Amino acid sequence: MKAKHQRLVLVVIALLALIGAGLLAAWALRNQASYYYFPSQIVVENPPADRLVRLGGMVQEGSIETLADGVTVAFVVGDGEATVPVRFSGILPDLFVEGSGVVADGRYQPDGTFLAENMLAKHDENYVPREFQDMDEHQARDVIAETVEGS
């Protein structure tokens, strides 16, 4: 094989691999487009319970309660239009309070509750996640900050 041909073969292989990677990534990302939900979206779209999704919203005032087992917390997350009851078994992130913003990874149950597996926690007052920038000012002020995957 001539040097030129060899180079051509290499370039073609590299291009094919990269295009393949791009297509695969694009396809996977399309599926991910429904990864992040606000309460008003999740109640309409009902993602199946076997899919891990992320729910973001504000914790309703007066809704946090610890269940009898001492480790499960129930609360309601809303976005002004709809609300979703959430259950989370775990250690709550630092500074998780009523009226604050919250982001939770988990699964949406057929009965309309959200079973959170991980919660994103507030760590710093100076930082507002982009997910919350459209909320009104009062909410945005309290919104969770530098979010860290908490548990």
Added chain:
Amino acid sequence: MIAEVGLVALWLAAALAFAQFVCGALALREQGREVGQLTRPSAIIQGLLLAISFATLLYIFAITDLSVKLVASNSHIDKPMVFKIAGAWGNHEGSMLLWVTVMVLAGALIAWLERRLPERTMQATLSAQGFVALGFYAFLLFSSNPFERLPTPAQEGLGLNPLLQDIGLAFHPPTLYVGYVGLSVAFSFVVGALVTRQVTPDFARAMRPWVLAAWVALTLGITAGSYWAYYELGWGGYWFWDPVENASLMPWLAATALLHSVSVLASRDALRTWTVMLGVVAFSMSMLGTFLVRSGVLTSVHAFAVDPERGAFILALLCINIGGALVLFALRAGSVAEGERFAATSRESALVFNNVMLSAILGVVLLGTLYPLLAEAFDSRVSVGPPYFNPVGAVFTFPMLAIMAIGPLLRWRRDKPARIWKPMALVAAIALAVLVVTLVQVEIAILPLLGLAFSIALAIASLLPLRGRKLRRVALTTWGMVLAHLGIAVALFGMASESAFSSEKLAALSVGESVVVGEWIVTLEGVEPTAGPNWTALEARLSASYGEGQSSIVRPQARNFYDPSQATTESALLTRWNGQLYAVLGNASEDGRWQVRLWWKPFVTMIFYGGLLVALGGFLAMIGHLLAHVRQRNIRHQSALRRGLEPAQ
């Protein structure tokens, strides 16, 4: 007064960087030969000036000079000394100054030591380096001046984010910066070589130690960052696919590819264009990383400076540097393309394959990281997380691991498949056996299962190059490769084991109550208040025993910092040879029980030991190449002396 010294040094250095750029550029013309000689001294003096400037910053943080804005807003008089000093780079301005300091010191080192390249290529390289530095000087002086004074001095300072008050994190950013900056040096070499059309094995050999150093530093930085996230954030995870983490992973992937292709260029004179291209890509990734971290365009768990103006500045730098380099590349690619040929079965081929796979993984991570930005342009909100990165990344990672096992056994240029057939069949058989045994023993997801099988196979395969050789006579560079590959296998084993076999228990315990997690029995002995220099905490005393063994005490804390007021959870870790017990203390419930979260993570420490092993491998390879270079120079020197000639420089 002392802060102004730092600022003046910075301005002088910026002026020198400009001179270095102009002189280097002029030297490309015949008439400019003499001004070109000014590039080396100006790079060296710049290094000294920046050392002074950074020392000034350290000093004003050490004495907590509260008339300086940066100190007042990021430090506190009551802070422990080590965190006062680390506070110097635990913020935007300080970390940018650190970045430029490391970069300019690296430039000074090249100017002082590097004699392998033709003088004109060297001058073009330094000129490019001056140009890149100039952008960062402008950034510092016009938009992020670390030495800015306050109209009236502050009283005690605002403090440093408590999460950053951790010894691991204090030294993690400087390590990453050395990595980023090492890639900027590689970039300058590439530009220099393109300008003078000298993309030669000599160029690759001159660039290689810098790529290796950058790669080692990035490896260490990523490992340290991952360990920090693991024990400090209290969620027990070591990788989150967060944009800031990806920002360090992407340059690492590019640097890994570059490292391998530079080796091919240095020893076989092939893959010239590809190496040059990767040099540009690797530095683009480190600048893109800086942009993502600094601009706050992406939601991130640890982005800490959200400022659109700064983001725009870095984006502009990114476009100028990378755009310029790509234009240059397009103009010159044709004239540097020819290189040595190699057969389909050869070590070169394996390295090409590895390069392509690394690039594909890089593309996957890049798309996933930027996708939320793209989606937002079309008015939709997306977070891209592990459900995307893990499976899509794995599609390219596993083939790469397979080739990683085979590549080192192949000969350069041309090899017979029959020669490596037997060892490979053995390794594959072992992998298959692990796969079957694991599958029969436990219920396990596909990725961890493959991870276990591949890690054991790769561990064995990576030791094969040592077989039948006297270990003491194996070259340092070979040891480096073997250890780095082994390190990847070890880390992979840790990851697979952690995700397959971890057990977790969440409990509300009264004092005296016990709970079982994995092989462990853990008892809550009590919860007491305790205090540190700038925090108070509740500390749980948990006694933990593994099976029938002796019990040990672990003490997780829930800390409250003051100035700034903030709560953190301090996890407690108990390390055994076969894994770690991880304990976090939560809130008390109304009936006096305490929430405790426990994990038993088998072999989780392997992830971090693996990272260290990879870095050690890179370090040995770097030393090996430098020693070989010195030895060669001595031989040439001696033989010149013997022939009665003047020894050449």
